[in-house]
Amino acid sequence: MKYTPFNSTALLITCGLSLSTLSSCKKDSPVVRDNKPRLVKAFSLDSQGLSRQIEFAGQIEPVYESRKAFEVPGRIIRTHVRDGETITKGQLLAELDPRDYEADLESATAVYESAISVVNRIKTINERQSGAISKQELELAQRDVRTATAAMHRAQKALDDTKMYADFSGKVAKVLTDDFANVAAKQDVLIIQDDSELVIAIEVPESALMIPIEGNTAAEKVNNSQPRMVMSNLPDLSIPLVFREASTSPDPATRTYTIRLQFTPENGSPVKSGMTAKVIANIPPSKLLKTAGFGVPSSAVFFNNDGAANVWKITEDMKVSSVTVTLGAADSGLIAIEGDLKQGDLLATTGTGFLTENQSVRIWQNKTELNTLKQ
Known part of the structure; x- marks a missing residue:
């Protein structure tokens, strides 16, 4: 084999030409940068701040309920109403056997008439012969009249109490006794309710009462929380509530306060007294709770090299400008921020x-x- 010596000079020249060619190609083909606007999602700021919600279980009750009982004992001879029946104020509901009370009234009336007769006789005698009967005897006879009058009135009231009337218009919730049953005085016979207005009673713990909500009174604080009632089996039903009353001392066992919220059911509403439901109240934004400002998605917040929290505000010419913000509380994917921002800004x-x-x-x-942003 013939040996051919390595020509290093030729190799260097060749490489130099190749590099020169590559260099000239690079100069002739400049890099093209992508100047297209970057696609982003945007969030429109509103004035709601970071609102929270708190829930309480409750039971629906009538505003007015009366447990009806006779003031006197006796035997029920007739109940005029049945469960669920609509009643009007003053309607006769039930009756006791009145015969014993009629006899008592007759007897009391006879005693009264006798006492009146004695007084009249004394007056007549004294008119004919002044001083024939002493003043003391006349006063005793007049006292007997007053005593007999009071007894007659009690007998009349007892007879009247053998009939039971409705205190208000509403419905009969429950008849508790049967006809011809003997009942004691003050024994519950039936329950009537006014279902035109209802309340839901909730038990509120001490911690919830400490939540800072604007208002000077319990009514103002509750109403400012915009409470509403929802029911699990009626998901589309949401009924606004207003404050009615609240206990001023807690239950000694549970340390909770009872608050009743009132509402007016619509005609034909399936909501009835005795049902259970849930009350949802809003906790408005508060500086004390660090929920004031604007509630924004946590993805809108980034931190610069100095560790400061910022957001990108989208300007009218569709460019972004960083705004330093102060972070507050976070809840359900949102975080409260405060900074040089206003309602309607896009982030x-x-x-x-x-x-x-x-x-x-x-x-x-x-x-x-997009429609939400435009609103």
């Missing part, structure tokens, strides 16, 4: 870590979200 909520100052952006939202 970028995607790609915040890749945006730069004054970078052009283009908002992308699905149809529902």
